[in-house]
Amino acid sequence: SYELTQPPSVSVSPGQTASITCSGDKLGDKYTSWYQQKPGQSPVLVIYQDNKWPSGIPERFSGSNSENTATLTISGTQAMDEADYYCQAWDRFIVVFGGGTKLTV
Amino acid sequence: EVQLVQSGAEVKKPGESLRISCKGSGYSFTSYWISWVRQMPGKGLEWMGRIDPRDSSTNYSPSFQGHVTISADKSLSSAYLQWSSLKASDTAMYHCARHANWNSGFDPWGQGTLVTVSS
Numbered sequence: 001s002y003e004l005t006q007p008p009s010v011s012v013s014p015g016q017t018a019s020i021t022c023s024g025d026k027l028g029d030k031y032t033s034w035y036q037q038k039p040g041q042s043p044v045l046v047i048y049q050d051n052k053w054p055s056g057i058p059e060r061f062s063g064s065n066s067e068n069t070a071t072l073t074i075s076g077t078q079a080m081d082e083a084d085y086y087c088q089a090w091d092r093f094i095v096v097f098g099g100g101t102k103l104t105v
Numbered sequence: 106e107v108q109l110v111q112s113g114a115e116v117k118k119p120g121e122s123l124r125i126s127c128k129g130s131g132y133s134f135t136s137y138w139i140s141w142v143r144q145m146p147g148k149g150l151e152w153m154g155r156i157d158p159r160d161s162s163t164n165y166s167p168s169f170q171g172h173v174t175i176s177a178d179k180s181l182s183s184a185y186l187q188w189s190s191l192k193a194s195d196t197a198m199y200h201c202a203r204h205a206n207w208n209s210g211f212d213p214w215g216q217g218t219l220v221t222v223s224s
Contacts, residue, residue, distance in 0.1 A: 001167065031208045033209075033210035033211070035150070035210075035211070037150075042200055042214040042215065042216055042217050043150065043200070043202075043211070043214050044212075044213075044214070045210045045211060045212040045213075047210075048209060048210030048212070049208065049209070049210070054210070054212055084149075086149065086150050088150075088210070088211070090207050090208060093164050093207065094152070094164070094166060094167075095140065095152035095155070095166070096152070097142075097149060097150040097151065097152060098149075099149050100149040100150070
């Protein structure tokens with residue numbers, strides 16, 4: 001079965017740039033979405049189709065996807081960005097989530 | 106406003122059956138698919154399966170195939186997740202989420218339904 005691998009944790013200082021990676025075999029051939037989940041809340045879509053913003057998501061969130069790695073980048077990270085982040089892709093009509101990355105600001 | 110509103114928390118005993126619901130509003134319910142996602146306590150997101158409310162076609166994760174049933178009633182703009190015999194290991198938060206097709210992201214998500222299975 002297809003797997004997506006994320007680092008368990010990433011730390012960043014306020015105002016700096018955070019990068020969260022998501023690795024999978026030939027992931028660049030698939031569309032990747034990213035979700036933010038804060039404690040006690042449901043996930044929120046922050047990037048879809050590799051690099052598109054849903055309505056209401058700040059442009060400090062950006063995404064890229066190439067070869068085997070997709071990356072979520074948060075520029076000018078704020079304390080409110082502290083959360084768990086999950087990548088997601090489709091593989092042969094099956095949805096796959098990464099294991100999640102805890103971002104500490 | 107596009108919303109998915111899920112049914113309330115449930116406490117069940119092992120072996121009991123259960124159906125939880127997810128009601129869509131603010132959009133054409135049959136124009137989008139609904140997926141169900143499990144999140145066990147302190148753990149990550151696991152996709153269970155999806156339904157197209159237009160024709161009730163479904164796809165399941167191999168991990169959940171045969172253990173749950175996903176259905177929909179387009180006249181009620183609602184999707185359902187059902188168990189015939191719950192186990193303690195089914196204790197989790199269950200989320201529904203809307204998506205347009207195979208390549209789209211999940212947006213929005215319901216507020217989640219906490220299912221607790223305990224004797």
